[in-house]
Amino acid sequence: MQRPFVHPAIEDITLESVLYALADPTRLEIVKRLAGAGGACGMNCSAAAPADLPKSTQSHHFQVLREAGLIRSERRGTEVVNALRCAEIEKRFPGVISSILKASEKAKKR
Amino acid sequence: MQRPFVHPAIEDITLESVLYALADPTRLEIVKRLAGAGGACGMNCSAAAPADLPKSTQSHHFQVLREAGLIRSERRGTEVVNALRCAEIEKRFPGVISSILKASEKAKKR
DNA sequence: TCCGTAGTTCAAGATTATTGAACTATTGAA
DNA sequence: TTCAATAGTTCAATAATCTTGAACTACGGA
Numbered sequence: 001m002q003r004p005f006v007h008p009a010i011e012d013i014t015l016e017s018v019l020y021a022l023a024d025p026t027r028l029e030i031v032k033r034l035a036g037a038g039g040a041c042g043m044n045c046s047a048a049a050p051a052d053l054p055k056s057t058q059s060h061h062f063q064v065l066r067e068a069g070l071i072r073s074e075r076r077g078t079e080v081v082n083a084l085r086c087a088e089i090e091k092r093f094p095g096v097i098s099s100i101l102k103a104s105e106k107a108k109k110r
Numbered sequence: 111m112q113r114p115f116v117h118p119a120i121e122d123i124t125l126e127s128v129l130y131a132l133a134d135p136t137r138l139e140i141v142k143r144l145a146g147a148g149g150a151c152g153m154n155c156s157a158a159a160p161a162d163l164p165k166s167t168q169s170h171h172f173q174v175l176r177e178a179g180l181i182r183s184e185r186r187g188t189e190v191v192n193a194l195r196c197a198e199i200e201k202r203f204p205g206v207i208s209s210i211l212k213a214s215e216k217a218k219k220r
Numbered sequence: 221t222c223c224g225t226a227g228t229t230c231a232a233g234a235t236t237a238t239t240g241a242a243c244t245a246t247t248g249a250a
Numbered sequence: 251t252t253c254a255a256t257a258g259t260t261c262a263a264t265a266a267t268c269t270t271g272a273a274c275t276a277c278g279g280a
Contacts, residue, residue, distance in 0.1 A: 002244055002259065015213050016135055023133040024237095025126055045258070054239050059259055078246045078257050095209030103125050103203040112228065112275055134268095155227065164270055169228055188226050188277045 005066060005073045010088045013069035018093065021068035022100060026050060027061050031070060034084045035101050042074070042081035070097075115176060115183045120198045123179035128203065131178035132210060136160060137171050141180060144194045145211050152184070152191035180207075 022028050026049070033048045049058045062082065065071045069089065071082045089097050132138050136159070143158045159168045172192060175181045179199065181192045199207050 015210070016133065016138065019129055019133040019138070019210070023126065023129040028126065028129070046256095055258065056239055056241090056260080057237085060238075062258090075245085075258090078255090080258065093209070093213040095205050096213055099203070099205030099209050100125070100129070103206055156225095165227065166229080166270055166272090167268085170269075172227090185227090185276090188224095190227065 017068040042083040044079040127178040152193040154189040
């Protein structure tokens with residue numbers, strides 16, 4: 001069927017769905033990798049997801065991130081390019097994403 | 111049996127468990143009420159939880175918050191007094207709790 | 221000692237998450 | 251064009267979690 005991607009408008013993004021999306025370790029990892037790659041410039045799904053994650057699970061996590069408004073996905077030929085909607089979310093929920101990303105980096109460095 | 115409450119040491123608190131705890135609407139509401147009451151000064155479970163929440167569910171959510179390190183609970187006679195561990199968490203994960211609380215207040219005012 | 225209040229524990233039913241298998245879409249090569 | 255490879259998607263079934271009623275514990279007051 002291959003339905004088109006749906007992205008919520010910035011004003012429809014809820015704090016709870018953002019927190020819910022980030023509360024999962026796999027999804028937080030994906031977001032961190034996207035942020036590491038510069039955030040706004042995209043990355044395909046396989047590259048952003050942990051290496052051994054089954055594709056169907058991967059697909060599911062990207063859908064959750066997309067519907068929460070954290071990423072924007074676009075089909076480019078055979079792959080899907082995903083970019084963080086950081087700037088928008090930072091405007092809507094100031095400090096939330098940035099402090100979480102900062103905290104998660106620090107946590108990694110142990 | 112009534113087991114004693116266990117609170118994680120500040121350095122054992124993980125970002126993911128904090129996000130997980132806050133991602134649930136009921137728990138976020140509880141945290142908001144505790145924060146509204148001044149954070150550090152406590153509130154009993156029934157007062158902090160939404161009115162119609164079954165007690166067993168209530169009890170479960172407080173346990174999640176406690177184990178995530180977000181609240182400190184203490185038995186006082188027949189009730190349990192809960193206080194946010196805001197200052198500690200703010201030190202460990204700067205900006206995370208404060209920006210989430212700020213965002214959730216703004217979201218409410220619509 | 222008995223009752224009421226506040227919360228806990230357990231178990232079962234309801235809800236969600238994960239993943240293998242089959243499928244779609246696009247690209248590049250023969 | 252046709253074929254094969256690549257990158258994801260969808261579905262359905264199993265696994266893991268959440269929610270809640272019922273029974274219980276603990277404390278305080280009459």
